[in-house]
Amino acid sequence: MRTALVKALVTTAMPISLVALAGTAAAQENVGGDDSAVVDDDQGGNRIIVTARRVEEDLQEVPASITAFSAQDLEDRSISELEDIALQTPGLVFEDFSNGGFATPTIRGTTQFSVTQLERNVAIFLDGIAIPRNYAFDIGATDFSRIEVVKGPQSALYGANAFAGAINYVTTERSLTELSIGGKVDISENGGLDLFADLSVPIVEDVLAVRLAVGRSEFDGDFTNNHPSAGANLSPGTDEDIGGFEKDSIQVGASVSPFSALKIDFDYYRFDTLSETRAAFRISREAGDTNCSPATAFFAQVNQLFCGELPSTPIPGASGVEGFVVDPRTFGIDSTSELIRIGAELEITDQITLSYLYGDYSGNAFSAGGSDRDAIVGTTLFGQTNNAFTFLPSGNFDYETHELRAEFETDNGIYFLLGGFLQDGIDVELTAFGFVPLGGLDPIPALPAGIAATDSTIATEKTSIFGRVQVPLLDDRLNISAELRYTDEEITQVGSGLAPLNDSYFTTRGSIDYALTPDNLVYASVARGYKSGGINSSTGGITVADEFFFGPETNWTYEIGFKNTFLNGAATLNIAAFLIDWGDLQLPTTPTGADPFATSITQNIGSAQSRGVEVDALWEFVEGFTINAGLAYIDADYDEGTISTRSLTSGSFTVFPFENPVLCDDIVCNANGDIGGNDIQRTSKWQWNVGLAGEVPVVEAFDAFGRVDVAGQSRQFVSELNTATIEPRTLVNARLGVRGDQWSASVWATNLFDEVYVANAFFLPNSFVLDYVPTLGNRRRIGVSFSFDY
Numbered sequence: 001m002r003t004a005l006v007k008a009l010v011t012t013a014m015p016i017s018l019v020a021l022a023g024t025a026a027a028q029e030n031v032g033g034d035d036s037a038v039v040d041d042d043q044g045g046n047r048i049i050v051t052a053r054r055v056e057e058d059l060q061e062v063p064a065s066i067t068a069f070s071a072q073d074l075e076d077r078s079i080s081e082l083e084d085i086a087l088q089t090p091g092l093v094f095e096d097f098s099n100g101g102f103a104t105p106t107i108r109g110t111t112q113f114s115v116t117q118l119e120r121n122v123a124i125f126l127d128g129i130a131i132p133r134n135y136a137f138d139i140g141a142t143d144f145s146r147i148e149v150v151k152g153p154q155s156a157l158y159g160a161n162a163f164a165g166a167i168n169y170v171t172t173e174r175s176l177t178e179l180s181i182g183g184k185v186d187i188s189e190n191g192g193l194d195l196f197a198d199l200s201v202p203i204v205e206d207v208l209a210v211r212l213a214v215g216r217s218e219f220d221g222d223f224t225n226n227h228p229s230a231g232a233n234l235s236p237g238t239d240e241d242i243g244g245f246e247k248d249s250i251q252v253g254a255s256v257s258p259f260s261a262l263k264i265d266f267d268y269y270r271f272d273t274l275s276e277t278r279a280a281f282r283i284s285r286e287a288g289d290t291n292c293s294p295a296t297a298f299f300a301q302v303n304q305l306f307c308g309e310l311p312s313t314p315i316p317g318a319s320g321v322e323g324f325v326v327d328p329r330t331f332g333i334d335s336t337s338e339l340i341r342i343g344a345e346l347e348i349t350d351q352i353t354l355s356y357l358y359g360d361y362s363g364n365a366f367s368a369g370g371s372d373r374d375a376i377v378g379t380t381l382f383g384q385t386n387n388a389f390t391f392l393p394s395g396n397f398d399y400e401t402h403e404l405r406a407e408f409e410t411d412n413g414i415y416f417l418l419g420g421f422l423q424d425g426i427d428v429e430l431t432a433f434g435f436v437p438l439g440g441l442d443p444i445p446a447l448p449a450g451i452a453a454t455d456s457t458i459a460t461e462k463t464s465i466f467g468r469v470q471v472p473l474l475d476d477r478l479n480i481s482a483e484l485r486y487t488d489e490e491i492t493q494v495g496s497g498l499a500p501l502n503d504s505y506f507t508t509r510g511s512i513d514y515a516l517t518p519d520n521l522v523y524a525s526v527a528r529g530y531k532s533g534g535i536n537s538s539t540g541g542i543t544v545a546d547e548f549f550f551g552p553e554t555n556w557t558y559e560i561g562f563k564n565t566f567l568n569g570a571a572t573l574n575i576a577a578f579l580i581d582w583g584d585l586q587l588p589t590t591p592t593g594a595d596p597f598a599t600s601i602t603q604n605i606g607s608a609q610s611r612g613v614e615v616d617a618l619w620e621f622v623e624g625f626t627i628n629a630g631l632a633y634i635d636a637d638y639d640e641g642t643i644s645t646r647s648l649t650s651g652s653f654t655v656f657p658f659e660n661p662v663l664c665d666d667i668v669c670n671a672n673g674d675i676g677g678n679d680i681q682r683t684s685k686w687q688w689n690v691g692l693a694g695e696v697p698v699v700e701a702f703d704a705f706g707r708v709d710v711a712g713q714s715r716q717f718v719s720e721l722n723t724a725t726i727e728p729r730t731l732v733n734a735r736l737g738v739r740g741d742q743w744s745a746s747v748w749a750t751n752l753f754d755e756v757y758v759a760n761a762f763f764l765p766n767s768f769v770l771d772y773v774p775t776l777g778n779r780r781r782i783g784v785s786f787s788f789d790y
Helices: 002-020 071-076 082-087 645-649
Strands: 066-070 092-095 104-107 122-126 144-151 165-171 180-188 192-204 208-224 241-259 262-275 292-296 301-305 331-347 352-370 379-381 384-390 395-409 415-431 433-436 454-473 478-494 501-517 520-531 553-566 571-583 586-589 601-604 607-622 625-638 686-699 702-713 724-726 729-739 743-750 758-765 770-776 781-789
Touching: 066 071, 071 144, 082 092, 082 702, 104 122, 586 645, 724 758
Parallel strands: 122 165
Antiparallel strands: 066 144, 092 104, 144 165, 180 192, 180 781, 192 208, 208 241, 241 262, 262 331, 292 301, 331 352, 352 384, 352 395, 379 384, 384 433, 395 415, 415 454, 454 478, 478 501, 501 520, 520 553, 553 571, 571 607, 586 601, 607 625, 625 686, 686 702, 702 729, 729 743, 743 781, 758 770
């Protein structure tokens, strides 16, 4: 009732406030759009305005480690998805695994251990609205004015999912005064086609403008499917090539400014994705693919684990067919997501601004992933041979949010922000595994008859009050800033009979920065990250009541940094060092007394630390020629005494009855399950990137330009056991072209040297099966682009 009351007050008070204050505000100037990247030509073209702290600020003046990409950066660096962003961002690693539905960014080694978990370690926002589910991250060929990666806990301003940081997608803002039309065409090998067009029209100058943006992206795939029925071309399904997709996006919006101090934005976004699985294969203990940690089962000795670097070439299965063998009925994900967004901003006086943001984000997804070791021979269980499928992720969500903010700045520069936030959400996750006829060729657009899905429906209500105060001292050279958020939340598993999980908590962030000179800033900050607890689905085979729930995960992050601008803005050098003290880890575990068919659940087990250094640099060494570089060193490991229960309760068996031996043998890894000192999985100790760009006039009408980007990362461990590894990688992108004032044409290549590499891998252990599922990264793509903007 309290949440409903506050919600009603907020939704009613905002329009009343706008109307009541209209007379006072009518004489004020309109506030500039806070979603636009700003470049200052007087400082070498390297100045970018960001909204990392919910207000416009120069990136070089924000006391935090931030990597930002302008619209021009995104095009020139051939950035089209989060994986590309990660390659260019020190401290960020991204994985989307075999079907693209488990998109998981990791910042500074704070890995999200369960990729299906509702709450996440890194929050992702589209124009200020949180994207609630992993499978909704892929938002297609949308036109962005900027993408920001904010590192370190942002829970005080952004909420719980910003446990380790936040990623902000900012779309292009429409103008109330100027007509604009733009478009882009990319054509590349393997059936690659990207089309984008947008039109912004001021219907009534300074009062009303509308915008329409549409995008279409297609790709056939870049690895060969050697399944004998791959030519059936099922839809949905996977054909002769693996990794193809079709993505559509649309954005319709309007902006209205009835008087100069008030602006209201209305937006509708829709994203549709139909994708095949990426190139992936299984390494199976039961098939004899594992190579270390022998343990005795009921009748035989079995190598429990895989040690060393995962291969980038599939191990042939029982059929003997080499290469990738994917059931043609398999597909990665079929998803649709929609967002309705309303934003309003009212400048009451020169010093007071009131803003409101409403979002309704909904979506659904269905996936049919083949789970056979060899799809040609299928899987035999209880004397029956069929093809095994896992239908995950599947489900739907609908989240409604309201945020009201007031900002005030005094005559002496003291800044105050006070806000309230409400969220009501429902999330339905369907978990299903089953068998379909061996070698069948009927598409699987929905859950097949006879296969039951476990429905985990989570309802979430959150109410937050948050604020920030910044006090300038010493003629504005010293700034002290404090952020605080109080959150009250209720999480309910609908229909389970379990009591709701209620929690109230504070999150905070404080910083101090000092300008040694106008171009050199030193800062220090401390922040608390908080990720909510939750309720485990009963699919885990839970027999102990307390295991239905797990508690919150927290961290304290300490950071010092040095931001520098040199040579009248022609060069920047930013350095940040951090220490993360991370407790109550939400780790996947096996339920107490579980049978061999039980899935993992989440429990709070142990602690960890991550420490490291990030460096970001840019230098225009000759007019028109720049070099940029980034480097991150991250040392993230588990504290002593942290136990992996998966290594204690997962084993192998041959026939019933079965023994349940531990995975580890005290030689490869600790048989007592202690992973203290082990590196945290799925994060690289070293990341680096270097880019060289140049532009020279050719004739008066246009310039020639070129760019080369090289990015690399060191090895990663696949699991907390630190036995299997993902190889290091170094990738090269390049672009060469010509551009005029309002157009550009170029030829480009991604993964120029066609490196074949494992991008990420699942580790799936239980008593019944133990599999590793490596997923390969994208092969080389060469294409041409043409874009215009009038």
